Amino acid sequence: MVRDMVDAGGNWDWFRLEQLLLEESLERIVSIQPPGDSLGEDRPQWRWEPNCQFSSQSTYAFLSNSMIGGQRGNWKRIWKLHVPQRVCVFAWLSFHERLLTNVERVRRHSTDVDLCDICMSGREDINHVLRTFVAAEGVWHRLIPHEISESFEEQVFTIRALQPTIRWKMPPSQWIKVNVDAAVSTVDSSAGLGTSFRDDIGEWLFGSTRFIGRCSVLIAELWAIHEGLMHAWSRGYRQVELESDSLEAVRLVLSSSPEVAVCGLVLSIKGWLSKVWQVRIQHVSREGNRVADRMATKGRMQRGLNATFIEVPTDVRDLVAGERSQSGLDRVDSMEEGVIPYDPGGGTSFC
Numbered sequence: 001m002v003r004d005m006v007d008a009g010g011n012w013d014w015f016r017l018e019q020l021l022l023e024e025s026l027e028r029i030v031s032i033q034p035p036g037d038s039l040g041e042d043r044p045q046w047r048w049e050p051n052c053q054f055s056s057q058s059t060y061a062f063l064s065n066s067m068i069g070g071q072r073g074n075w076k077r078i079w080k081l082h083v084p085q086r087v088c089v090f091a092w093l094s095f096h097e098r099l100l101t102n103v104e105r106v107r108r109h110s111t112d113v114d115l116c117d118i119c120m121s122g123r124e125d126i127n128h129v130l131r132t133f134v135a136a137e138g139v140w141h142r143l144i145p146h147e148i149s150e151s152f153e154e155q156v157f158t159i160r161a162l163q164p165t166i167r168w169k170m171p172p173s174q175w176i177k178v179n180v181d182a183a184v185s186t187v188d189s190s191a192g193l194g195t196s197f198r199d200d201i202g203e204w205l206f207g208s209t210r211f212i213g214r215c216s217v218l219i220a221e222l223w224a225i226h227e228g229l230m231h232a233w234s235r236g237y238r239q240v241e242l243e244s245d246s247l248e249a250v251r252l253v254l255s256s257s258p259e260v261a262v263c264g265l266v267l268s269i270k271g272w273l274s275k276v277w278q279v280r281i282q283h284v285s286r287e288g289n290r291v292a293d294r295m296a297t298k299g300r301m302q303r304g305l306n307a308t309f310i311e312v313p314t315d316v317r318d319l320v321a322g323e324r325s326q327s328g329l330d331r332v333d334s335m336e337e338g339v340i341p342y343d344p345g346g347g348t349s350f351c
Contacts, residue, residue, distance in 0.1 A: 182220030194295025202324030209299030221246035
């Protein structure tokens with residue numbers, strides 16, 4: 001029985017599990033909420049639907065992806081390209097996010113700075129090396145016809161001009177703001193979460209990162225919300241504004257649908273929300289959640305490590321300072337358009 005693999009404290013009994021399962025299986029179990037009496041009766045669940053209910057559509061989508069090889073088939077095709085071997089190796093390393101960029105070197109603890117050594121204008125990750133670096137942009141401009149490039153840039157400029165600037169906003173007076181996010185690899189589904197806690201003047205309180213094994217994006221986002229609520233309650237905060245950039249996860253947490261109640265992780269989150277405190281859960285754009293996003297990436301890259309940061313981590317210090325200096329103009333009451341408030345009675349309302 002699954003319950004036999006849970007220790008007296010309600011956590012997975014890793015000593016027993018490690019004797020029975022391979023590392024990949026263990027990493028998938030990490031992302032699963034251990035069974036317990038508070039979560040109700042054990043029952044079968046369908047992992048490929050948000051409400052955990054079986055559907056023919058999700059079954060077809062899963063089988064179709066498996067038949068064409070899924071993500072594994074993508075990198076296998078790299079070795080069949082008719083190009084020099086060094087090009088295949090470079091493409092393979094890029095696909096697996098293993099290029100020795102400064103971001104990767106920070107993860108391996110061989111440097112403390114993840115900035116690009118040449119342009120010094122941003123983090124040197126794979127996207128920077130292959131797309132946004134000045135030399136890389138020049139290559140793309142030579143490869144893409146001038147007319148197409150100009151038309152695309154004009155459309156992007158128009159879209160950006162129409163969109164309002166979205167920034168992190170300070171919480172109401174005497175409240176704290178908790179930003180949470182998750183990062184999931186497209187290669188092996190390894191996932192990490194990150195949180196940041198700041199007060200009503202934008203001062204850093206603390207943050208956390210955690211590796212949560214292998215799971216879907218939605219499960220990872222739910223774990224991030226769970227982590228944020230758990231830390232907030234355990235540290236004594238009782239007026240909390242929590243933001244996630246996953247609208248699907250926020251709606252699941254606030255839904256009163258009985259179908260959602262079968263998900264143990266959602267039940268555990270609702271357990272935290274039912275405590276005596278004031279909590280506002282709301283969806284935020286990715287632009288307003290950049291610190292948590294970077295913390296989540298840190299959590300995914302540092303496999304097996306969970307960390308709490310009392311001081312601002314070096315690689316998010318610039319973001320925290322910038323958001324604090326700009327957010328004074330954006331301080332608003334949370335009950336605005338786009339906010340989904342938590343209703344202790346179990347309902348969900350949209351303002």
